[in-house]
Amino acid sequence: MAATLTLYEFIGTTTSPTTCTNLNFGSTVSGNLNSTLYPVTVGTYGQSKVLQLSFGGSFTSITNIKIYQSDGTNITGETINYGCSSTFYTSTGGSYADSNATTAVPTTTPTTANITVGDTSSYTITDTENTTDYVFLQSSLSVLASATSIPTKTLTFTWTEV
Amino acid sequence: MTDYTSFTVTEKKAAYCTETEWRQFTGFTDQSEFPASDVISKIQIAAEKVKKDMFMAIRLEFVTKDSNDRYFMSRRWLANAWGTDVAHGTVTPMDLRIWESDETSSVSSAFFLQGSRINRLIRQIPVEGISEWDSINGYFKLTDSWPSSSNYRIFADYWIAGKPLNEIQQELRLANMYWAEILLLEEKKPMRLKNGVVSLTQGDRTVQRNEEEFDKMIRDLYNSYHSIVNVCRPFYGKKLKIGRIESRTDSVSPYGGPLRY
Numbered sequence: 047m048a049a050t051l052t053l054y055e056f057i058g059t060t061t062s063p064t065t066c067t068n069l070n071f072g073s074t075v076s077g078n079l080n081s082t083l084y085p086v087t088v089g090t091y092g093q094s095k096v097l098q099l100s101f102g103g104s105f106t107s108i109t110n111i112k113i114y115q116s117d118g119t120n121i122t123g124e125t126i127n128y129g130c131s132s133t134f135y136t137s138t139g140g141s142y143a144d145s146n147a148t149t150a151v152p153t154t155t156p157t158t159a160n161i162t163v164g165d166t167s168s169y170t171i172t173d174t175e176n177t178t179d180y181v182f183l184q185s186s187l188s189v190l191a192s193a194t195s196i197p198t199k200t201l202t203f204t205w206t207e208v
Numbered sequence: 209m210t211d212y213t214s215f216t217v218t219e220k221k222a223a224y225c226t227e228t229e230w231r232q233f234t235g236f237t238d239q240s241e242f243p244a245s246d247v248i249s250k251i252q253i254a255a256e257k258v259k260k261d262m263f264m265a266i267r268l269e270f271v272t273k274d275s276n277d278r279y280f281m282s283r284r285w286l287a288n289a290w291g292t293d294v295a296h297g298t299v300t301p302m303d304l305r306i307w308e309s310d311e312t313s314s315v316s317s318a319f320f321l322q323g324s325r326i327n328r329l330i331r332q333i334p335v336e337g338i339s340e341w342d343s344i345n346g347y348f349k350l351t352d353s354w355p356s357s358s359n360y361r362i363f364a365d366y367w368i369a370g371k372p373l374n375e376i377q378q379e380l381r382l383a384n385m386y387w388a389e390i391l392l393l394e395e396k397k398p399m400r401l402k403n404g405v406v407s408l409t410q411g412d413r414t415v416q417r418n419e420e421e422f423d424k425m426i427r428d429l430y431n432s433y434h435s436i437v438n439v440c441r442p443f444y445g446k447k448l449k450i451g452r453i454e455s456r457t458d459s460v461s462p463y464g465g466p467l468r469y
Contacts, residue, residue: 051210053210053212066212067212068212068213068214068215069212069213069214070213070214070215070216071214071215071216072216072217081215081216081217082217085217085218085219086216086217086218086219087218087219087220087221087296087298087300088218088219088220088294088300089300089301089302089335090298090300092216116211118214124216126214140298141299141300141340141341141342141343142340142342143339143340185216187216187218188335188336189300189301189302189335189336190336191218192218192220193218193219193220194217194218195215195216195217196215196216196217196218198213198214198215199213199214199215200211200212200213200214201211201212201213201214202209202210202211202212203209203210203211203212204209205209
């Protein structure tokens with residue numbers, strides 16, 4: 047049996063996380079939000095998502111965890127940034143860039159791990175220490191973006207499992 | 209490997225109210241009498257009117273930078289810019305016009321030799337160059353590309369309201385609806401006065417159109433509009449002293465002393 051990934055989103059605190067079924071971005075802090083109800087104003091930042099990966103199932107160790115955009119294209123002016131930190135910070139958005147999410151999500155599989163544990167990319171996840179650092183994801187819509195429903199994207203998490 | 213989908217909807221508002229909100233508010237639901245294209249057009253014209261009445265422009269203010277690269281503006285509260293086709297009711301980079309100023313000795317001396325009182329060249333920094341902004345604390349940050357020379361000074365055009373924009377969302381919406389209604393009703397006036405006919409007699413019955421009541425209705429809307437504008441506009445006046453009575457100084461006026469809020 048292989049390892050299974052559960053993605054948690056933290057809303058304001060580190061307690062009672064929401065289990066993610068999607069990673070929709072919007073102008074409110076909410077897990078699995080309805081993007082149509084909470085559109086992002088052109089020229090602003092969407093509310094960042096504070097996530098954590100938790101591994102379950104049957105495995106000995108996991109390393110080399112990566113995130114990338116495997117499908118879907120960005121419209122003009124759209125950027126999705128990410129970053130990791132072992133320290134929890136609350137979500138940021140609107141007129142503020144999330145200072146923890148400063149790197150554009152790659153559109154191809156990265157060569158090295160880009161999700162950290164204990165603020166380092168050389169780590170081993172075990173069944174007792176089975177969570178990653180907090181992952182911050184934020185969408186940015188510059189003034190060049192247009193008012194539209196942005197095509198759906200797929201964000202893929204991969205890892206090496208033993 | 210696990211996949212997650214991500215979906216985003218973006219918006220770019222051209223007015224503070226929608227056509228649907230206007231129709232619900234006014235009760236003018238008849239599409240033939242008030243066509244959608246006409247209503248939307250008037251709502252957008254009214255939005256610009258609202259901005260010009262409620263917000264005050266501050267032009268080319270010299271802004272200073274702190275150690276966190278935040279450029280601070282002196283007055284509150286940031287509002288939407290005049291003359292744009294967007295009216296979000298929230299502040300975006302489109303509501304700031306940032307300029308960099310070349311005041312190097314060669315520019316200054318060239319201007320001086322021309323006999324000019326101005327000693328600088330200004331160039332607008334594109335809105336994409338604004339990376340962060342705070343409408344409550346009144347600051348913005350620029351991307352690493354700006355200013356294009358470390359010698360350049362930064363100036364800002366911005367617009368202010370008397371209250372934070374998030375507190376006057378309803379007032380913005382109402383004012384926008386009132387002025388759009390005035391525009392649409394005024395549009396009807398010439399048609400009502402066509403050929404100067406204001407009464408029609410048929411047999412022993414006379415139907416008379418009361419133009420004074422129509423005008424009074426528009427005047428009432430005008431007063432309602434301005435009562436809302438007065439709540440939201442910034443105080444801008446000169447400090448006044450009559451005898452020992454002096455006007456308060458906690459204003460946004462450049463003559464009224466430091467800002468307190």
